[in-house]
Amino acid sequence: MKLRKFLFLLLFILSASVASAQSSSELKRKKEAIQREIELLQRNLKKTANNKKLTLGQINALNTKISLMQNKITVINSEIKNLDNQIHENTNTVINLKGQLGKLKKDYGAMIRFAQRNKNAYDKMMFVFAAKDFNQAYKRIKYLQQFGQYRKKQAGYIQGTQKDLNYKIVILDKNLKEKSSLLHEQENEKDILGKNKTAQSAVLNKYSKQEKQYQRDIASRKKQQAQLDRSIRAAIVREIELERRRAEEAARVAAAKAAAKAKAAAEAAAAKAKAENRPAPVIPAAVAAVKPKASGTYLAATPEAAKLSAAFESNRGSLPWPVTSGSITESFGKHKVGQANYDNAGVTIQTAEGAAVRAVFNGKVSKVGNALGLYYVLIKHGQFFTVYQNLRSVSVSAGQDVSTKQNIGSVGSSGDVPELQFQIYRGAVAQNPASWIAK
Structure with missing residues (x-):
């Protein structure tokens, strides 16, 4: 024992x-x-x-x-x-x-x-x-x-x-x-x-x-950054508007088909009643009402887009980083340096010079643009969008399908250090990327 x-x-x-x-x-x-x-x-x-x-x-x-x-x-x-x-x-x-x-x-x-x-x-x-x-x-x-x-x-x-x-x-x-x-x-x-x-x-x-000069530099750069962010949001809004028009046009076509079918049925019923020498039946006209939807739902109107949106959201907290190594040096939200105030619509990631930038999820490239002497890429994932700014080179084009971790370009230097500005949007609303990417 x-x-x-x-x-x-x-x-x-x-x-x-x-x-x-x-x-x-x-x-x-x-x-x-x-x-x-x-x-x-x-x-x-x-x-x-x-x-x-x-x-x-x-x-x-x-x-x-x-x-x-x-x-x-x-x-x-x-x-x-x-x-x-x-x-x-x-x-x-x-x-x-x-x-x-x-x-x-x-x-x-x-x-x-x-x-x-x-x-x-x-x-x-x-x-x-x-x-x-x-x-x-x-x-x-x-x-x-x-x-x-x-x-x-x-x-x-x-x-x-x-x-x-x-x-x-x-x-x-x-x-x-x-x-x-x-x-x-x-x-x-x-x-x-x-x-x-x-x-x-x-x-x-x-x-x-150097505070005064430094604040002027920050204010100037952040003003340019804010202008770029507004341009990106405008592109997203245009994408939503385009999807809205497509959805409403599809609804109108479906309504027209339903109305034509109802009219044909009414005419057939009236002809039959006349042949049988009895009053024609009263058939109510088909009324097709296009109900307005929330802006984000237009982006997930198709089964494929809805599935992609759900898959993106289910990976919250486990999306891969847009670069293989780096540190978040500036977080999402409002910041103040001295007297300079500015807002970061995403996170700033410092990484190695020329580091490869990767798509964090399957999607389609909506736009490739140029700003401040560098490139940016906007990728659509159903009702979600990811943005990759400060790229010195780009290897994708608008309309191209991309897969998770696919290289889309390389990091450029913002000022004097290599850093990537990474953003996530749900519709036109900015999200905190730190809560979406893996810890």
Whole structure:
């Protein structure tokens, strides 16, 4: 019974260790992903380090980099906490195994001493022959056999427990080394973060000296961006209007056919009544009323468009990113830098120079345009639209069908850093892309 309890405890500890290892693996992957984003932003900042003129892209990249570094330190703290739990569990396991090993050795020693005292074959035979009857003699023989087997089992248990103990000591030593390495990494990251905060302060100081010029630059660029966004919304509204006209024309054609069919039926009924010399029946005229619909429903009027819209919406939170690597440096909604206020209709993603841009879902290219010296692509997904701005080249054309993750162009530099402006619309209403793309 004691052995079963010990084995159950050992199994529980091993299961906890596996779960903890999985958690450690997830934390390691998260830390590596954050580090890749930091390195990408660092490369972009390094290219612009000698620029005398400060840009919004530089400030956003530096702020995002600092935020990511703080996140990385948080992940390292979680790794250390996780290791502390493992060290605590493994220490307890080592203590329990040592206790079990000591008891097993003590019991085994008692058996050996007993066996030494009764090792004479003559004593064993006397023990058997001293039985009162044959049945008791048989039981004494079986007892001697079982005693010998039990000694072998106990020796096996001792060897197994010693092996488990040695393994756990090795794991515990590895945990302690990993913790030491993580603590060193944590200190190193804090030191780098401090240097980056110093750089951030220098940038903000530079910004304060150039504030008026900087605000004028932001205002000018965001004015151009707002004009482009209005142009894109206008294109979407035209698309909705075109679908509305198509739907209403289809409804009118259907109504005309229904009216003609009703008229033919009425004429046939009247001719039959005249031939039978009886009054013609009164058949009400078919009235076809075209009911107005919400603007978005026109975009999903056909079964194919409705299916595409539903599929797009069902993938909310799991759409692929429009680039394979990058960081969101400017979020959706209203922003303020100094006295400059502006609205972002999507998210700004800094990525590698010339990075491939991908369609996030199946759809049809509605428009390919040119603005601010760069291209943009508008793709229709039923009643949804996705917009990809700041492209230096485009590999699709209007009317072309595209599939999920298909390359549609490459990223250009907005100001001095490579960044993609990505937007999602439901009808003509802008959505927050961060809640649609995968985390």
